[in-house]
Amino acid sequence: MEIKQYLDICIQKKASDLHIIPGYYPAIRVNGTIYQLKTLMIIPEEESKRLILSILNDQQKEILFSNKQIDFAYQYNNYRFRCNAYFANSKLASAIRLLDNKILTIEQLNLPPIFHNFIHFNQGLILITGPTGEGKSTTLASLINEINLDQSKHIITIEDPIEYVYPPAKSLVSQRELYQDAPSWNIALKAALREDPDVVLVGEMRDYDSIQLVLTLAETGHLVFSSLHTGNTVEAINRIVDVFPSPQQAQIRKQLSSVLKVVIAQRLITNLTNTERIPALEILLNNSAVATIVRDGRFHMLNNVIATSEGEGMILFENYLLSLLKRNLISKETAVNSALRPKEFSKLMNP
Template identity: 60%
Template sequence: MDLSQLLQNAIDKQASDLHIIPGYFPSLRINGELYQLKTYSLVTPENSQAMIMSILNDQEKENLLANKEIDIGYEFNNNRFRVNIYFGKNNICASFRLIPIKIKTLEELLLPAELSKCSQFNQGLVLITGPAGEGKTTTLASIINDININYAKHIVTIEDPIEYVYSPAKSIVSQRQLHRDTHSWNIALRSALREDPDVILVGEMRDYETIGLALTAAETGHLVFSTLHTISTPDAVNRIIDVFPPNQQNQIRAQLSSVLKLVVTQKLLPRLDVVGRVPAVEILINTPAVSSLIREGKHHMMDNVLVTAEEEGFMFFEKYLLKLYTEGKISKQTAFAYAIRPKELEKFIR
């Protein structure tokens, strides 16, 4: 079994992921569905180890054996893969996420024009949220590339690992990879503040120290982008505040209410009209009304704002599902399967 052949197969079939797990056939995820490639033989522990270890350098092999998992970026035939290598039943397994060569525009990604405002902000915090594998990184890359192409800025990215690579344009871009270019998120973020950045991309805000540094960066005149794994835009606000000890939460509410610009929640839904997936989004904008709710801890009232302030650019997830349904892009069954608030959706789709 040849890794190059499997990777090329993933590219040719436009798969999002390739899985190599001993005891199973190699598997591809295409448009959200998982397919085992039964034209190949079952992956053996020996196959898996030989293929996967061949793409690691000595330091990466050492890290894998010490930590039992590792994330790396891997280039193959002018394509990039984000690779997570891990142990399962004492065997080496891997998931390869295909990163498209071309960074698509928001329009090409079928995302609402409202998101183009993100590249025009001069400072503050923008969050792209949603479950894993729902296109958050791709959306962020599109926004960052728009800044790169249209504005003269210094963009610093901190990623684990580097996924999309930005071509030289009007901006200058410093891309830093965890464990290769820096030892930790926090060290890299502190360092970024001394690197004359205009824009900082933090791949993921994983703990209160990273979140605290990101808020400080946004507060001190930088435009900060990051991601969170939350299911709705109000949940993202809750997650940030709840990460901190109770005695710090009032301070964080005040800080977040001041620096937050916009929160987007995104999911990819199977299309009804053509083969593929279409994004569904929720957009929360930090207007004075939202800022007041954040500061006062009244996060439960944000759903009301999302429903009633559409003319200000807000988008309620269930209303976006209604839009996709009425346009014939998704089925009624898909709309209800992916709804964040099914009871609210019942008011729009009967």
């Protein structure tokens, strides 16, 4: 078989991911569950290598063999895939994610109406956090595209790789892919300051330098969207501060308290009919109380502020799960198993 035949299976089965791993059957992930395709052949080492290299250009192959892994995008028919090729046990393997062939709206993603408010900030930082594969990139793309469709802005995206391609609309959109359009995150972020952006999407805040540059962009009159890999909103703020050396942390807390607009923690959970995954969210909005807590480093107080500020649009993850349960969108078992704070959720279930 050729790689395109495996991609066709992924598309037909509405899978989120395809895995090519030597010594295993090809596998797809559907609604969060991995299925090995046992009607096909186990993939030998040389076949895995042939399949993966067939969708890489010479520059990408060079990066792969030098770094032992590479992220890249691949276009097939009208579908776009985000791919990661990597070595495991000295053998070449790949995880390939099927992206939606169009950018879905906030409503189509089952996100709450408050998300429409987030595109109207003139400057600051909007952060989406959560584990890999929980829809962060899709949510960010929806927000960016709403700006693109409704406002006359210059939007710069810095991605590794470019996942969603934005259509020509009211905004100008400059999409920059790492290694193809810029040699590093830091160079691309520094250059963005000189490229007259209104809005900047940074695919991921990865390290000290990129986090520092994102904060600078947000502080200098730009609206910045980015993502992190943490469990909840409070952990995201903690992660940003902890990246910096102790003597610098007080200044970073002050800077963050000023530029932060919204932190969203997102997970995708199986719906009641087990036919799709829907978002479960935690939303932290920056207000005077949050800004003071962040500036003073009293992060342990943030959960209480979120819990008592639902009238402003904030919500704890467990309260969001409870709302999904009450609307018969998820099962009790799914709600219990998905809770980030099981003890707190138990109290909500049994007041």
